[in-house]
Amino acid sequence: MSDQKKLTVSENDLHAFVDGQFSETRMREIEDHLKTNAEDAQMVASWQAQNEALQKMFQETAEDDDDRLVAASASRAGPRLKVPLQAVAALAIFAAGLISGLPVARYFSTLDNTVEYVQNLPEAARAGYVIYTSEVRHPVEVGAEEESHLVAWLGKRLGVDFVAPNLTKVGFRLVGGRLVPYAGKPGALLMYEDATGERLTVLIGRQPGASETGFKFSQTGDVRTFYWMDGELGYALSGAIDRKNLEALAYEVYQQI
Amino acid sequence: MEAKILDLLPLLRRYSRSLSDNTPDAEDLLQDSLAAALASQGSWRGRNLKSWLMTIMTNQNRNRRRRVRNAPGFTNMEYADTIATENPQSDPLERDRLQAAINLLSDENRSVLMLVVVEGYSYAEVADILSIPLGTVMSRLSRARKKVADTLEGKNIVALRKPI
Numbered sequence: 001m002s003d004q005k006k007l008t009v010s011e012n013d014l015h016a017f018v019d020g021q022f023s024e025t026r027m028r029e030i031e032d033h034l035k036t037n038a039e040d041a042q043m044v045a046s047w048q049a050q051n052e053a054l055q056k057m058f059q060e061t062a063e064d065d066d067d068r069l070v071a072a073s074a075s076r077a078g079p080r081l082k083v084p085l086q087a088v089a090a091l092a093i094f095a096a097g098l099i100s101g102l103p104v105a106r107y108f109s110t111l112d113n114t115v116e117y118v119q120n121l122p123e124a125a126r127a128g129y130v131i132y133t134s135e136v137r138h139p140v141e142v143g144a145e146e147e148s149h150l151v152a153w154l155g156k157r158l159g160v161d162f163v164a165p166n167l168t169k170v171g172f173r174l175v176g177g178r179l180v181p182y183a184g185k186p187g188a189l190l191m192y193e194d195a196t197g198e199r200l201t202v203l204i205g206r207q208p209g210a211s212e213t214g215f216k217f218s219q220t221g222d223v224r225t226f227y228w229m230d231g232e233l234g235y236a237l238s239g240a241i242d243r244k245n246l247e248a249l250a251y252e253v254y255q256q257i
Numbered sequence: 258m259e260a261k262i263l264d265l266l267p268l269l270r271r272y273s274r275s276l277s278d279n280t281p282d283a284e285d286l287l288q289d290s291l292a293a294a295l296a297s298q299g300s301w302r303g304r305n306l307k308s309w310l311m312t313i314m315t316n317q318n319r320n321r322r323r324r325v326r327n328a329p330g331f332t333n334m335e336y337a338d339t340i341a342t343e344n345p346q347s348d349p350l351e352r353d354r355l356q357a358a359i360n361l362l363s364d365e366n367r368s369v370l371m372l373v374v375v376e377g378y379s380y381a382e383v384a385d386i387l388s389i390p391l392g393t394v395m396s397r398l399s400r401a402r403k404k405v406a407d408t409l410e411g412k413n414i415v416a417l418r419k420p421i
Contacts (some may be wrong), residue, residue: 012395015402019373021380047402050409051374053355058275058375131288138281 009033014040018047067104117183118208119233122218122225124182125203125236129223130191132178133199140176140191150177154188160233164190165202165256170249172200182234183207200239200246202253206232213251217243226250230257258298261306262291268376269310275371276318278360286321290314298399311376311392315368327352363400363403370401 009030016022016032034041105181124217132139147164155161157179164174172192180189182205190202224246227236235257237250262269270287277283294301294313301309359367372383373394380398384391 011399014397015398016380019380046406050402050405053351054275054359054370054374057355058271073405135284138284164317 014044018044018051030135117210118213118229120183121227121234121236125225125227125238126220126223128180128203129201129238132189132191133201143176144174147174154179157186158188158208162204162257165253167192167249167252170252198241200237203236205234207234208232262294265307265310269314272311272314272371272376275375276367286318289321292316293317308386311372315387319364354409358405361408362404366397366401369397373398
């Protein structure tokens with residue numbers, strides 16, 4: 001594919017021509033070749049049409065996405081994409097631990113006291129919030145319409161009975177929930193949504209032997225998290241809403257569970 | 258690094274779409290790839306970030322599809338998602354036929370085609386991203402193009418039953 005091959009035009013040259021991989025000189029030479037070679041010209045035309053169709057198809061999907069993202073962030077408190085990805089990284093590490101079970105699991109086996117367990121809650125909660133609230137098609141594994149199944153299933157995986165807090169009187173309905181890894185063990189992530197599409201998540205993890213803590217607050221970017229331990233269960237409420245409202249919601253969750 | 262990755266999200270999303278048979282698969286692939294990239298930040302040696310992410314996504318895709326193929330009784334029920342109706346400028350049937358044609362490509366040939374045509378990489382860059390020789394880029398590209406063309410022209414329709 002260099003200027004050395006001036007006299008012959010191989011099939012590879014035709015591909016490279018279609019994809020604009022050559023210098024202008026070589027491109028012109030191949031154009032000339034195509035003028036006198038109908039078979040090659042036809043092949044090139046068909047590949048060019050294919051390229052255009054593919055480019056158009058995926059350009060369109062990219063534009064659809066952009067519209068969707070703009071619409072979604074407009075309906076929320078702030079631009080969601082500004083959320084730092086440390087949170088995503090945190091969940092990735094938890095997920096990696098769940099899959100590989102080796103070095104990360106060893107790391108978490110040292111988290112045998114309440115302090116470290118609870119310190120990691122806000123990060124994992126933010127990760128769950130960032131990853132799953134941005135899901136348009138399947139934000140939850142089990143929807144709220146199967147609430148009894150949902151709480152039974154998640155409760156069984158956590159090894160504890162729990163109820164999904166009812167936040168309808170403060171404007172948030174339950175969307176559903178999913179199982180997420182937290183500290184190397186199953187955790188539950190519940191998602192809520194208000195009428196404007198604003199979403200909240202509640203991460204619930206269980207640490208046998210842990211003790212109660214007070215409310216703690218953490219913020220990274222636009223995502224704020226209130227978290228606490230209530231006996232063996234750790235809770236973390238995350239959302240991109242202002243601190244005062246989130247605190248009121250956290251208190252509501254705390255009272256119900 | 259997180260901020261840089263976020264800037265590349267539209268590109269990553271497009272590449273995940275171009276490798277996937279339908280939108281939910283593409284969303285899953287994008288998430289898996291982001292998680293993998295962030296989990297292995299340490300192995301990013303200052304190389305071109307975009308190419309590195311493309312490599313990760315290509316590998317994630319291969320692994321995912323291998324898992325799916327090996328899962329017994331897997332049936333893709335969400336295929337209808339690929340019928341795009343939002344954009345009236347394009348013929349949805351034509352687009353659907355094209356999607357069906359690229360869905361028939363092998364993962365290897367498909368990633369080469371998409372990196373070159375949709376993402377606009379040079380052949381040498383694709384060789385680097387996929388860690389394959391330039392000649393292999395060329396042969397995969399050639400196979401992919403011919404297969405798509407043949408499918409669209411109906412040349413490779415295989416009759417499932419012999420006509421009576």
